[in-house]
Amino acid sequence: MKTSKVHLAAKTGSYDIFIGKNIARELPAQLKTLKIAESIFLISDPKVFGLHGNRLLSALKNAGISNIGTALFGRGEENKSWKNYEKLINNLIDFDFGKKNKITVMALGGGVVGDMAGFIASVYRRGLPFVQVPTTLLSAVDSSIGGKTGIDYERNGKVIKNILGHFYQPRLVCMDTEFLKTLEDKEIKNGLSEIIKYGIIKNSALFYYLKRNLSKALKKDSEILTYLIRESCKIKRNVVQLDEKETKNIRTILNFGHTIGHAIEGASNFRVSHGQAVAIGMICETYMANEMGLIDKASCKEIESVIENTGLPVKTSACGIKDVMHIMKYDKKFQSGKNKFVLPVKIGKVCVKTGIPESMILNSLKNRITKN
Template structure:
């Protein structure tokens, strides 16, 4: 089991990764505690083992759970149970759950204690980390949101025992992103341990999750609220990746879209002279090693180019007629570049043609 205590602005975040780490929940005592969890994963017995007197609220996975009306109904339940600022919200699940629970924890009495317990690999390496919480409004995703850090992130490997390999691969795209832009040692570790990763060797997964968590938190420490242009590195592959998702009417899984997006954006970086020669090959090699898609022809869904290009127009890194892009310069290093919108759209159109 690996453990670290990280400082972000005014918050201390305790990171615990490893088999059996869920036992750390037993340290929560003498508080009202609500567990918000995904209906897809029955966690009541696992949690009751360490916290016998908690209140459980199941929610659906997917965007419908992130409607403001759902949030208000949960707030009403906490109010009925007299929750106060010393009490706890525990999020158990994937990105939807951590978004909803984190948002509720941040707004109720201006802040309850928040504990994130991701149950998916993608959650453990990305969604549960960073303190961004959002809910939907008027059919716009994450229009209402907060930055609010959990006091604890617990990644218990037991949740991954039944995880299908395809779900593991979807999360690996985000891990590879950290290796390509921030952490050459992680890139090398992934290169040398492919079989052990795919076979879900617990020692290897613990190392991968722990390094990924600290890589992301290291960036969040420097730019928690995305005001310094540092946190954009976490969006490498995401400008084109989000365009692929939008162009497919969100029928392409996020991890696969980001995988192809990283190749496209590495090619743009090399073409514009920001990446060293060979970076594209390094990106391709690791994605191919793990069987992730690296070309739009490997995406098994039609892509509407018009919808994809419109998504680039709406990109959150958009500044007037340019987009701030995090380009890999060599493995483990990156540079922020302001790229004209028309240039990005031109490259995207080439990249997304099947």
């Protein structure tokens, strides 16, 4: 299968996103071309490193890249913490001590690893080159692209997601589709949640392609997944190029389902995964749009049906409405005390609305957030 390439030209840095089978072995040559192959500080988690770490290290060492440091931290959103940030920074200082070579930070893993590694790369010595090697479908289509980095922070017993972070573009993204073969089914579903989002916000053809090929996608069909990843990357690339740092109200559309979704994640202490939370968030925000007269009921039901057929939840008992509403107030999109939501007008088009009455938000959560 031919390697696909999507080029992203951001104001703060342009880079290529490579998508293909067994392309991790081409990564050393790409690093050398970019002149960022002198020293590699690899950040991963124990499970991913156990599955793919030796293969990647062998590819680097066989290409003559031997100055490599490795740091691992726990899996899951609950580990994207200040405590682990401090631990990894200390690991990097130990690796860096006495070296004259420029270090490149490389993330091998899913979105948690990528967000943490990118944040570390952005602040250490005022910025180190950063490379993303995503190993999940979710990170391949979302967090590895566009330059958002960040860590979560706990305050008053509640975790605020991505409250600390930078926009910091990677120098390269290498998406080897062979990595996806080791994913559990739930991780494929998490990634498909974001792909459904892309179809709803910008590309109805992608939405209906996934709907037609859903069973193949769930079975990890390489050709289907490669197409879904490539088209999703193109959508995010186009949006990021127009509004890299979310200052023009354009990039905001990528947050469809995320305003409520992030709040569900935090309120559940991450018992609800990102993809699951976004799925529920998309349904809530779609029915909110229907109540406002923005989208017809048939489209609402079609969106909910595709989400449910993917095997994603349409409601949760892992958190209560009160906690979801509380955490939502910390959403970074909210300005001057006004809420901001991305709402669908039809499949393939969304709009941004502010100042939505609390009663309408509560109504959208009713029957979806079921914990008393």
